[in-house]
Amino acid sequence: MSDHLTAPHGGTLVDLVADSTRTEEIKAESRDWVSHDVTPRQLCDLELLLNGGFSPLTGFMTSADHGSVCADMRLADGTLWPIPITLDVPEATAEKLSTGGTLALRDDEGVMLAVLHAEDIWRPDREAEAQAVFGTTNREHPGVGQLLDRTEPVYVGGRLEGLQPVSHYDYKELRHTPTELRAAFTKLGWTKVVAFQTRNPMHRAHQELTLRAAKEVEANLLIHPVVGMTKPGDVDHYTRVRCYQALLPRYPQKTAMLSLLPLAMRMGGPREAVWHAIIRKNHGCTHLVVGRDHAGPGSDSNGNAFYGPYDAQELLSEHEAELGVTMVPFKLMVFVEETDSYTPIDEVPEGKRTLNLSGTELRDRLAKGKEVPSWFTFPTVAEELARSHPPRHEQGFTLLFTGLSGSGKSTIANVLLVKLLEMGGRAVTLLDGDLVRKNLSSELGFSREHRDINIRRIGYVASEITKNGGVAVCAPIAPFDSVRKQVRAMIEPLGGFMVVHVATPLEVCERRDRKGLYAKARAGIIKEFTGISDPYEAPEDAEIVIDTTTLTAEEAAQQIILHLEKEGYVAGKA
Numbered sequence: 001m002s003d004h005l006t007a008p009h010g011g012t013l014v015d016l017v018a019d020s021t022r023t024e025e026i027k028a029e030s031r032d033w034v035s036h037d038v039t040p041r042q043l044c045d046l047e048l049l050l051n052g053g054f055s056p057l058t059g060f061m062t063s064a065d066h067g068s069v070c071a072d073m074r075l076a077d078g079t080l081w082p083i084p085i086t087l088d089v090p091e092a093t094a095e096k097l098s099t100g101g102t103l104a105l106r107d108d109e110g111v112m113l114a115v116l117h118a119e120d121i122w123r124p125d126r127e128a129e130a131q132a133v134f135g136t137t138n139r140e141h142p143g144v145g146q147l148l149d150r151t152e153p154v155y156v157g158g159r160l161e162g163l164q165p166v167s168h169y170d171y172k173e174l175r176h177t178p179t180e181l182r183a184a185f186t187k188l189g190w191t192k193v194v195a196f197q198t199r200n201p202m203h204r205a206h207q208e209l210t211l212r213a214a215k216e217v218e219a220n221l222l223i224h225p226v227v228g229m230t231k232p233g234d235v236d237h238y239t240r241v242r243c244y245q246a247l248l249p250r251y252p253q254k255t256a257m258l259s260l261l262p263l264a265m266r267m268g269g270p271r272e273a274v275w276h277a278i279i280r281k282n283h284g285c286t287h288l289v290v291g292r293d294h295a296g297p298g299s300d301s302n303g304n305a306f307y308g309p310y311d312a313q314e315l316l317s318e319h320e321a322e323l324g325v326t327m328v329p330f331k332l333m334v335f336v337e338e339t340d341s342y343t344p345i346d347e348v349p350e351g352k353r354t355l356n357l358s359g360t361e362l363r364d365r366l367a368k369g370k371e372v373p374s375w376f377t378f379p380t381v382a383e384e385l386a387r388s389h390p391p392r393h394e395q396g397f398t399l400l401f402t403g404l405s406g407s408g409k410s411t412i413a414n415v416l417l418v419k420l421l422e423m424g425g426r427a428v429t430l431l432d433g434d435l436v437r438k439n440l441s442s443e444l445g446f447s448r449e450h451r452d453i454n455i456r457r458i459g460y461v462a463s464e465i466t467k468n469g470g471v472a473v474c475a476p477i478a479p480f481d482s483v484r485k486q487v488r489a490m491i492e493p494l495g496g497f498m499v500v501h502v503a504t505p506l507e508v509c510e511r512r513d514r515k516g517l518y519a520k521a522r523a524g525i526i527k528e529f530t531g532i533s534d535p536y537e538a539p540e541d542a543e544i545v546i547d548t549t550t551l552t553a554e555e556a557a558q559q560i561i562l563h564l565e566k567e568g569y570v571a572g573k574a
Contacts, residue, residue, distance in 0.1 A: 004191040005182055006286050006324060009278045010056025010079055013178055016114070017050055017162035026115055026163060033115070034096045035104040036089050041146070043166060044228035044264035045085055046105065046114060048279070050162040051177040053261075055282045060087040062120035062157035070132040073271065080322055081278070082271040084133065086124075086155045087116065094121055094154035103156060112163055119158035126151065134268055135307070140300045142231055143266040149482070166262070171227075171241055176259045181222075182284040184257070192219035194287035194328055195280040197294070199230040199265060200359075201243040201385060203377040205333040207250055208342040213289045213328045214255065221256040222285055223248070229264035231297060232489055239388035246380035259283075267297040273312035277325040290316055291330045335375050367392045368568060393571035396426070396466035397496025399560070400459075400487060402478040402539060404531045405517055406509035407502040408548035408556065410434070413475035415557040423570065426471050431458050433476035446528040452483040459487030466495040479530045481537040488541075496569055500560060501542035506531050508549050 008014075018026065038046060048054045056079060061069065064076040066084050073082045089103075097103055103116040130137045130144045139145045168175055176184065185193060194217055196210050202223070214221040223244055227237040237260075244258050263279065266272055272295035277288045294312035299305045313329045320327055332345045334354040348354055357376045365372055369391030372382040399416070401409040410432055420428045437444070440457055444450040455478050462472035478484055484499065491497040509531070510518040521529035528534045544563050546556045564570040 005185060005284050006281055008052065008055045008178070008282045009323075012056065013182075013282065014052040014055040014058055015050075015179070016052075016058060016160050017165060022161070023163050026161060027112070030102075030104050030112060030115070033102045033104045034093060035106055035112075036087075036093050037106050037108060037110075038113070041229050041264045042087060042105075043107065043113075044262050045087075046160075047166040047262050049085070049160055050114060050165065051179070053178055053263075053279055053282055054085060055178070057081075057085060059116060059160040060155075060157050061085055063122045063124075063155070064120075066124065066129075066155065066157070070129055073274070080274070080319060082133075082274040083266060083268060084129065086157070088152040089154050089156055090152050091154060094156065097121060097156065103158075107166075113166060114160050114162040116156060116160055117158045118156050121154060121156050123153055124155050133266070133271060138300055138306075141267070141306055142297050143268055146266075168262075170238065171260055174241070174258055174260045175262070176283075178283045181259055185220075185284050188220070188254070188257075190220045192217065192287070193222050193285045194219040194289060195222045195224045195283070195285040196289045197224060197226070197276050197280075199226045199234055199240075201235055201240050201377075201381060202247050203381065204375070205335070205342045207247060207378075209291065209330050209333050210256075210289065211251065213287075213330065217287055217326065217328060219287055221251065222280075222283075223256065223258045224261050224280065224283070224285075225258075226263045226265055227260045228262045231265070231267055233493055235385075236388070236493070239384060242384045242388075243381045246384055247378065250378065265295065267295055269294070269296045269307035270311045270315035273316045274319055274323075277316060277319075277323055277327070281323060281325045285325070287326045287328050288316075289328045289330060292332050337375075340375070367395075369393075391571075392496065392568035393425075394469070395495045395569070396469040396471060397498070397564075397569050398462040398466050398472040398474060398491050399498050399500055400462070400478065400484065401473075401475040401500045401502060402484065402542075403502030403504060404506060404509045404536060405477060405529075406512045406514065407504035408546075408553060409475045409477075409502045411553040412500075412502065412546070412548070412556045412560075413473050415553045416560055417473055419557055419561060420471055420473075426469065427465075428471040428473065429465050431461060431472060431474040431476075436476065446534070448480065451477075452480060455480075455483045455487060459483075459490050462487070463491045463494055466491050466497070469495075477530050477536075479534065479536045481539060484539060485541075496567070498543040498563070498567075499539050499541060500544045500546065501539050502546050502548060502556075503538065504548045 049057055061084060068074055068076045069081055069084050075081045097118055099118055099121055101118050103118055104112050105114045106112050126147055127137055130147050134141055134143050194214050210221055248258055273290055280288050290313050292309045296307045316327050333342045334345050334356050336343050336348060337353045337355055366389040401413055403409050413430055417428055417430045436458055441454045444454050458474050458476055462474055465472040488497055520526040521532040530536050544560055548556055
């Protein structure tokens, strides 16, 4: 490795993948070890732990490191580190494991990727962790929501041994470990490298920004996008990579390179900027571009920003000297019409007209099939985005009905099914609650756990239908808000998603009682009956609310059709 490359964080680039002899020993010893199937998020962390992207970490954090990172942005030994890297496991797994034991970490196919030598098992205060790391406990922050609602209750920390690198089948030529990237820089003669972190497609403003950044510090450019877990609703990484590839020829020859980073982002704003600098340092970079609201999740539902626009720049600048990574700060870039160029907003001459296109406006244009202006992005990038984001009337979508038994859900869903089939243009599938119970969830009871499993199954099937351009009409009771939100998060990145709350009052539903279910529930014959012995959580986020007390099924279905038309999912014939 060249002496001219920046040293890894902590001084040594970690490599936790065992040699072939040790790998065989581990496999031979592993028969009775407790196993844990890693989540997609944990898989990202595991990959960067094993290949040294998270140097100097040698495993998932113990409680001592975790507490020190949360409180002081440092490991227990004093090394700067801003983000907890932890392994959360279900209680059932933790109960089988003891300190000093070994945990086999497996992928979703059951392949053992690594083993964790458990040094610590504990229950964290996740509210305190959220406040310390993200500066808030508001679940609208995606990092907080993940931590508080989708993280298991027990953490296991300890040293890792990897059996094999994490496998990828996409863009293999663009995936580089820190060791590989450092070797590439050495071969190219690059000693100064400025990294550009992104989780979005790159447009003209980004190209101008990165060109300026590289010229300013006389460095080569590494476009280093995140292709692991990003913010819900982000453009998929396949589309983004094609956009980056289309943009790369716009840079001067032999000055820019594209490499993909399998990182699970936390959207942690200032702390995450410091983390990104450490990760790029481990990959051999000397500089990092930090722009406006770096790694920020935006604002909450009240319009309050979680972080200030330049908080990330300020925190990183405090640690710049210690890190040995130079920050290249940039402000918002705007298009100056008169000069046909992008300029930092604070450098625009007075009186000059500027243009800007927000992310919301871009998504709206793509959804409606409108042209994206050439001043905003290059035609090749616009073509890739349009190809991957058809207008709404060509997209798949899911309608998730929810309401009490007897509210009219199934009848409305059946009428709607017929109306959508009459329109044509898409495959339409009805996932009726009773039919799903019979054919997909026959082994399940009616406990909260089993109800949630049933709704997640419906959500998964609906997500596949939506992803492939079809329409899923789902009509279960779906009484619990948390699992409805899980289904929303599953489907929204793939297409349209709308909750239809059939808000017919309980007394009306009971009066109808066509199946005699309420009478049996009142008599105690049927246990765990929604609205009688089990709760129903009315949705506050429903896109459509219908009360069938005075509406026929056809009238209700027509209201839904009109809403679909308004949102662009139903279009007239050209």
